[in-house]
Structure formats: structure tokens, C-alpha cells
Amino acid sequence: MLQHPARANVINGCIATGAAFMVVIGAIAVIVLITLAGKWRVLWSDWLTSPDHKKIGIMYVALALVMMSRALIEAWLMRAQQAFGLDGGFLSSDHFAQLFSTHGTIMIFFMAMPFLTGIINYVMPLQIGARDVSFPVLNSISLGLTAAGAALVMVSLVIGEFSTGGWFGYPPYTEASFNPGVGPDYWIWALSLSSIGSTLTGINFAVTIYKERAPGMTLMRMPMFTWAALCTSILMIFAMPPLTVATAQLALDRYLGFHFFTNALGGNPMHFVNLFWLFGHPEVYILILPAFGVYSEVIPAFSGKALFGYPSLVMATMAIAILSFTVWLHHFFTMGQSADINAVFGIASMLIGIPTGVKIYDWLLTMFRGRVRITVPMVYSIAFILLFVIGGMTGILLADPGIDYQVHNTVFLVAHFHNVAIPGVLFGMVAAYHFWFPKAFGFRLDERWGMISALCWIFGFMLAFFPLYILGLMGMSRRTVAYTEPSYVPLEIVAFIGAFLIVGALGALVIQLWVSIKHRNENRVFAGDPWDGRSLEWAVSAPPPEYNFPVIPVVTGRDAFTTAKEEGKAYPRLETYVDIEMPGNSAMGPVLGALGFAMAFGLVWHIWWLVIFSSLGAAATMILRGFARDTTRTVPAQKVRQEHQHWLDAVAAARAISRAHEGTAANRGLAEQAAAGVVP
Numbered sequence: 001m002l003q004h005p006a007r008a009n010v011i012n013g014c015i016a017t018g019a020a021f022m023v024v025i026g027a028i029a030v031i032v033l034i035t036l037a038g039k040w041r042v043l044w045s046d047w048l049t050s051p052d053h054k055k056i057g058i059m060y061v062a063l064a065l066v067m068m069s070r071a072l073i074e075a076w077l078m079r080a081q082q083a084f085g086l087d088g089g090f091l092s093s094d095h096f097a098q099l100f101s102t103h104g105t106i107m108i109f110f111m112a113m114p115f116l117t118g119i120i121n122y123v124m125p126l127q128i129g130a131r132d133v134s135f136p137v138l139n140s141i142s143l144g145l146t147a148a149g150a151a152l153v154m155v156s157l158v159i160g161e162f163s164t165g166g167w168f169g170y171p172p173y174t175e176a177s178f179n180p181g182v183g184p185d186y187w188i189w190a191l192s193l194s195s196i197g198s199t200l201t202g203i204n205f206a207v208t209i210y211k212e213r214a215p216g217m218t219l220m221r222m223p224m225f226t227w228a229a230l231c232t233s234i235l236m237i238f239a240m241p242p243l244t245v246a247t248a249q250l251a252l253d254r255y256l257g258f259h260f261f262t263n264a265l266g267g268n269p270m271h272f273v274n275l276f277w278l279f280g281h282p283e284v285y286i287l288i289l290p291a292f293g294v295y296s297e298v299i300p301a302f303s304g305k306a307l308f309g310y311p312s313l314v315m316a317t318m319a320i321a322i323l324s325f326t327v328w329l330h331h332f333f334t335m336g337q338s339a340d341i342n343a344v345f346g347i348a349s350m351l352i353g354i355p356t357g358v359k360i361y362d363w364l365l366t367m368f369r370g371r372v373r374i375t376v377p378m379v380y381s382i383a384f385i386l387l388f389v390i391g392g393m394t395g396i397l398l399a400d401p402g403i404d405y406q407v408h409n410t411v412f413l414v415a416h417f418h419n420v421a422i423p424g425v426l427f428g429m430v431a432a433y434h435f436w437f438p439k440a441f442g443f444r445l446d447e448r449w450g451m452i453s454a455l456c457w458i459f460g461f462m463l464a465f466f467p468l469y470i471l472g473l474m475g476m477s478r479r480t481v482a483y484t485e486p487s488y489v490p491l492e493i494v495a496f497i498g499a500f501l502i503v504g505a506l507g508a509l510v511i512q513l514w515v516s517i518k519h520r521n522e523n524r525v526f527a528g529d530p531w532d533g534r535s536l537e538w539a540v541s542a543p544p545p546e547y548n549f550p551v552i553p554v555v556t557g558r559d560a561f562t563t564a565k566e567e568g569k570a571y572p573r574l575e576t577y578v579d580i581e582m583p584g585n586s587a588m589g590p591v592l593g594a595l596g597f598a599m600a601f602g603l604v605w606h607i608w609w610l611v612i613f614s615s616l617g618a619a620a621t622m623i624l625r626g627f628a629r630d631t632t633r634t635v636p637a638q639k640v641r642q643e644h645q646h647w648l649d650a651v652a653a654a655r656a657i658s659r660a661h662e663g664t665a666a667n668r669g670l671a672e673q674a675a676a677g678v679v680p
Contacts, residue, residue: 012095015077020158049585051136052546053121056143058440060118061433064111065509067150071106072506074099076499079464083496085482086489096481097164098183102153104167105187107421108283109194110150115429116290117146117201120229123436124205126537126544127223129214129553129560134207136583137625138200144593145197149190151597152604156186160604163187166479168276169250171261171269176254182604184254188247189600195244195279202236205229214536216555220314223535224307227314228293231321232286238325239282246275251603270335277328285324287421289317291428292359295381298435299363301531302378303370304659306559309362316355316362323352333404342401349399353392360385373659375531376450380431383458384423391419394469412472418465427457430509438530438669442542443520447663449512456505463498467491526647527654527669530662534559539570541647542669547580547635550644565673571651574644577637584633591621 001013034040047055078099081091091099125133133139156162163183165173169191174184209230213222222230250272252258259267300307307313329337329345363385372378394416398404407413430453438444468476471491476483516523528542536553537544539561551574557563564570595618602610654670662671 008090008092011090012092015091016095016157019073023154023157045585048590049140049587051132051140051583051586053125053133053136053139054440054544054546056139057118057120057122059143060114060121060146062118063147063150064115064118064429067106067110067114067153069506070154071103071111072503074103074106076503078103079492079496079499081481082483083489083492085480085492086486087482087484089482091481093481094164097166097479098162100479101163101166101183101187102156105162105190106150106153108167108287109191110146110153112287112421112425112429113194113198114146114150116232116287116425117142117198119294119429119432119436120205120232120290122440123432123537124226124229125208125212126439126540126548127226127535128209128212128217129536129549129555130208130212131548131552131580132583133204134211135204137586137588138204140586140589141592142197142201142204142589144589144591145193145200145596148593148597148600149193149197152186152190152193152600155601156183160186168280169247169272170276171250171253171272172263174250174254175262177262184250185604188251188254189603192244192247192251193596193600195240195247198236199240199244202233202240205233206237209233214553214555217560220311221555221558221560223293224296224310224313224317225290225293225535227317228289228296231317232289235282235286235289235321235324239279239286241279242275243279243283246272246279249275255603273332273335274328277331278325281328281331282324284420285320287425288428289320291384291425291432292317294428294432294435295363295384296359297535298377298381298431299366301435301533302373302375302381303367304373304532305366305370306534306562307362308365308368309358310558312358313362316358319355320352323348323355327352330399330401330404333401334408339401346399346401350396353396353399356392360389371659373662375434375663376445376447376454377431377435379451379454379458380427380434383454384427384431387423387458387461388420391416391423394419407472409477410472411468411476411478414478415465415468415472418461418468422457422461422465430454430457435531436537438525439528439537439542439544441520442524442526443516444523444525444530444663444667446512446515446519446523449508449515453505453508453512456501456508460498460501460505464495464502465498467494467498522665523667525667525669527651528647529561529671530657530667530669532671532673534562536560539564541643541650545640545643547582547640550574550577550580550640562673571648573648574641577641577644579637580635580640581632582635584631586625586628586631588621588625592618595621 001009001017034043047059050056077091078096081089081096084090121133121139125131153162160182163169163174163179163186165179165184165187169184169187172178174187209222209226249258249260253260253262259265261267261269261272263269296307296313326348327345329341330349333342398407398413398416434445434450471488474487476485476488525542528540529538531538539553540549553560561570595614599611599614599618602608602614651670654668655666656670656672657667658672661667
């Protein structure tokens with residue numbers, strides 16, 4: 001920019017420098033604030049080294065929100081470029097390609113994945129009556145690896161540049177002969193760290209659900225969110241390794257001159273595409289199934305009814321998980337395989353809409369004749385049903401190979417993907433954030449600012465992406481930095497306005513959090529059940545104690561907490577208390593995360609001494625952990641007694657609040673019970 005101060009160079013240079021400046025100043029500001037507050041010891045001992053699934057879940061969600069902020073700003077820049085892209089615009093083609101590559105990479109791997117992992121981490125062990133996940137230290141390691149991958153993406157703003165090959169990284173665009181810079185290497189190693197972390201997470205969650213359920217909690221008594229978590233975990237176990245293999249082989253191509261995906265010496269780029277979408281389409285359902293689980297908790301809670309059609313929802317969730325591995329070739333409809341193959345995968349792609357439709361009807365029938373309360377999570381849920389059905393219908397259209405051939409490389413596909421990803425995944429995660437925030441932090445979020453944010457999300461999404469359906473049918477190509485067709489401009493301006501609203505939605509979320517923290521004392525819900533919850537996470541204080549339950553509950557029905565409330569057994573006073581053994585703190589997670597980041601950074605820049613020392617450090621860390629013997633700690637029975645009785649006294653002192661007042665300061669965490677029955 002300084003050496004060649006042409007207008008385009010100055011504009012792109014200022015944007016890039018400003019982004020790098022925000023990363024550097026943000027990091028410095030965080031370090032200074034923690035130092036001034038004297039909280040380094042607290043941060044290390046109470047959070048970074050804590051094996052508590054609840055704290056790890058909160059850190060995952062915090063990471064997701066930070067990364068979402070960057071990705072939304074990038075999306076706004078892309079929409080601005082295309083709004084003013086007639087005959088040029090203000091972004092260079094290289095800068096635009098980096099933006100859409102980082103936006104997609106962040107939103108999939110470092111926003112949606114950490115968000116859903118964090119929500120599952122926090123909620124699932126509570127729902128099944130467990131004290132923690134099966135492998136608490138492995139949980140911390142997974143977080144460390146994911147955070148290391150996210151940090152690598154952020155560092156690329158400051159040192160070097162990111163890939164221009166899209167979030168999918170197709171060769172030959174990411175091969176060394178076409179793109180010898182460090183951008184594809186940042187992409188490879190960020191995704192490798194993330195995919196390893198997600199694979200370990202899937203194993204951890206699946207084992208936890210299989211082995212740690214409370215007595216009496218059979219599989220068909222599990223909450224639907226836990227069912228969604230189980231199916232998601234299985235998908236993670238089997239879908240993430242193909243991505244790890246693909247990025248490893250691409251790295252071998254770039255670093256050691258292998259020819260897995262080159263056009264010469266036996267290589268074939270389609271091998272990469274097969275591996276990537278063997279991961280990529282199950283990944284779509286890794287993202288959406290937890291959101292389906294969230295809606296299956298929110299809708300019954302705010303309809304005052306048991307979930308309609310529980311067995312059919314379980315079967316639909318399992319069917320989606322299985323079918324997700326049978327549809328990946330619909331991404332190749334335009335790549336030249338035979339009509340027979342296209343027909344088979346087109347039919348499979350249409351079939352997966354059937355179990356999704358079953359879920360929609362079950363949610364609608366749950367609301368039918370219920371006492372529906374229009375809370376912030378419920379607004380997201382209703383908007384999801386309306387908008388997701390539209391996105392699903394366009395998905396059925398794209399499952400037809402003939403139609404797909406016409407619109408595959410247009411912004412119609414961009415509209416379709418965002419039409420399922422935003423109302424499905426993002427709305428679900430934000431609804432979960434609002435729904436379980438009181439449980440995690442002990443006070444409710446401000447309802448007014450939450451509603452403002454929700455409306456901005458909903459209308460911003462519709463304005464930003466519905467015009468793209470029309471633009472796609474008009475022939476506008478996706479991933480295009482500029483165009484020469486004047487008729488595109490009005491709809492692009494509408495989409496740009498929608499992007500403004502979406503950025504406003506993010507701003508409203510930040511304001512909501514600030515206002516809620518400021519007024520937290522008026523909105524305390526320590527009693528722990530502000531929404532008349534139905535599952536076990538509402539059967540403890542808000543926030544829960546580190547051990548979750550003073551005694552592991554015995555489950556006798558499907559909606560375990562509602563059953564206990566109806567039988568008058570929700571808040572029993574115990575005669576005896578025992579010591580509780582919990583996992584001790586471990587530095588393995590943050591240390592392996594830091595070493596993973598250092599190793600990946602060294603690989604990006606070919607700093608081989610750093611790679612060697614980081615590898616040796618990681619090996620030494622794991623060996624030293626093998627010699628550790630003092631890996632648990634005991635919570636004394638007296639402390640358990642004091643905390644439990646303090647909570648029971650708070651419940652006894654609280655007044656059961658009606659539905660009409662649950663959003664007011666009168667709600668102290670004890671909701672009036674609905675009259676609806678419980679499914680045994």
C-alpha cells in the first residue's frame with residue numbers, strides 16, 4: 001500500500017491493516033485488563049486448567065462468539081463489495097477470495113462447531129444425571145486444539161495471508177504450483193487441529209452418553225437434546241477423519257512433492273473432493289442435529305407441554321444421521337459422473353427430507369393447543385420453522401440433478417445453504433444461549449435487547465439472502481468479486497441492507513450481555529428453574545455446583561424433572577451426604593493447545609526448529625501425564641451439605657412465578673408448574 005499507493009491498493013491495504021490492528025490491539029487489551037484485575041491465577045486455575053465440563057462448555061461458546069464477530073464483519077464486507085461491484089467495486093479479487101475463504105472456514109469450523117460443542121458440553125452431562133464427561137482431561141485437550149486452530153486463523157490476519165481456495169480448499173487452487181504462498185498452509189493446519197479436536201470430542205461425548213447415564217435413564221428416556229448429541233457424536237467420530245486425511249495428503253503434496261491431488265504423475269483432484277465431501281455432508285448434519293435438539297427442548301418448555309411424538313423424533317434423528325453418509329455425491333452433479341449415479345444420490349438427497357419433515361410436524365403439534373409464550377428462544381424457534389422449511393424446499397430442488405446443473409454455480413446455491421445454516425444452526429445456537437444462560441450464570445438475559453437482536457437476525461437474514469435466489473435464477477455466479485450486469489444492482493443493495501441488520505443483531509447481542517450483567521442482581525434465578533424445565537439440568541441450582549448433583553438422581557420417567565415435580569420429589573432434603581470425588585485440574589489442555597499452535601505456525605512458515613521442539617514438547621507432556629498419580633480431588637461431604645441446603649432454603653423462600661411474569665424481576669428461578677401431563 002505504501003510502495004504502490006494506487007486507490008485500490010490503499011483501500012484494500014487500509015481494510016487489511018485495520019483488521020490486523022484490531023487483532024493485535026484486542027489481544028493486548030485482554031492481557032492488560034487481566035493483569036490490572038490481577039486475575040491471571042484465577043484464569044489459569046479456575047478456567048484454563050479446569051476439567052469441569054461446564055466451564056469448558058462456556059469457553060467453547062465464548063470462542064465461538066469471538067470468531068462469529070470476525071466472520072460477520074467479513075460477510076458484511078463481501079456484501080458491500082457486491083452491492084457496489086458493478087464494473088469493479090472496492091475490493092481486489094485476491095482480498096475478496098481471502099474474505100470468502102475465511103468467512104466460510106470460521107463459520108463452519110470455528111463458530112458453529114465450538115458453539116454446538118460448548119452447548120453439548122454444558123447441558124448433556126446435566127441432562128443425563130452425570131457429574132462430568134467420561135474423559136474430562138481429553139475434553140480440555142479438545143478445547144485447546146480447537147482454540148489453537150482458531151488462533152492460527154486470527155494470526156493469518158497479521159502475519160502473511162489466508163488461503164484463497166475457499167472453505168473447501170479444492171486442489172489445484174491449493175496446490176503449491178498454483179498457490180505457493182502460506183495461505184493454504186494456514187488453512188490446512190487450522191483445520192487439522194480443529195478436526196482432531198472434534199474427533200476426540202465425538203468419542204468423549206458418545207462414551208459419556210453410553211456409560212454415564214443416571215440409574216433408570218434408559219435410551220428412550222433421554223431428552224431429545226441428548227439424543228441429538230449422541231447422533232452428532234457418532235457423526236463426528238466417522239466424518240471428521242476423512243477431513244484429517246484429506247488435509248494431511250494435501251500437506252504432503254505441498255511440502256514433500258507428493259501427487260495425491262495433482263494433475264500429473266497419477267494424482268487426481270477428485271480424490272480430494274470425494275474425501276472432503278465424505279466429511280462435508282455429514283458435517284452439515286453435525287451442525288444441524290444439535291440445533292434440532294435445542295428446538296426440541298425450547299418448544300415444549302415454552303408451550304407448557306410434553307414433546308409430541310418423542311419416538312418418531314428419535315427415529316427421525318437416527319435416520320438423518322445414517323442418511324447423511326449417503327448423499328455426498330450430490331455435490332458432484334456438475335462434475336461429469338453418470339446419470340445413474342446422479343439419480344441414486346438425487347433420490348437419497350430427497351429422502352433425507354422425510355425425517356426432517358417428521359420433526360417439523362412434531363414441533364408444530366407440540367405447540368398446538370399449548371400455552372405458547374413468545375420469549376426470545378421461542379421467537380428463534382418459530383422463525384426457524386418458517387424459514388428452514390423454505391430452505392429445505394430449495395434443497396429438494398437442488399437434489400434434482402437437472403435443476404442443480406442449471407443453478408449449481410450461481411448465488412442460488414449460496415442462498416440455499418445460508419437458508420438452512422442461519423435459521424437452522426445459528427438461530428438454534430443463539431436460542432440455546434438464551435435458554436440455558438440463566439442456568440450457566442445464575443441470572444436471566446435482558447428480554448428487550450434479546451428481542452431486538454432476534455428481529456434483526458430474522459429480517460436481516462431474509463433481506464440478505466432471499467434476493468440471492470432471484471439473482472441466482474438471473475444467472476449471477478457465486479464467488480464473484482464484480483459483475484457487468486446492471487440489473488443485479490437493486491437486489492444486491494437489498495442484500496447489503498440485510499447484512500447491515502445482521503451486524504446490528506450482533507451489536508444488540510453485545511448490548512444485551514452488557515445490560516444483563518449490569519442488572520444481574522435484579523434477575524437472579526438461583527433456584528434454578530426459571531422456565532418450568534422438564535429435564536434434569538433444571539433440577540439443580542443456577543449455576544450448578546461443580547459436582548452437578550449432591551446425589552446422582554434416579555430416573556423414573558421420560559421428562560425426569562417434571563415427573564419429580566408432579567410427584568412432589570423435585571427438591572428432597574437428604575439425610576446423609578458423602579464425599580464426592582472429582583477430577584483434578586490439569587494443564588494438558590492449554591499446554592497441548594499452545595504446542596499445537598506453535599507446531600502449526602512453524603509448519604506454515606517452515607520454521608523447522610519450532611516444529612521439532614513443539615513436537616518433542618507435546619510428546620513430553622503426554623509422557624509426564626502418564627506418571628501423574630494425584631489426578632483427583634475430593635469435595636468434602638460437609639461442603640456438599642452446606643451448598644445443597646443453602647439451595648433448598650432458597651427454593652423454599654422463592655415464590656412460584658406464573659407464565660405471565662417469568663420475564664420480570666419477580667422470577668427468582670422457581671416457575672409455576674404447567675398442568676400438562678408427563679409421558680412415562
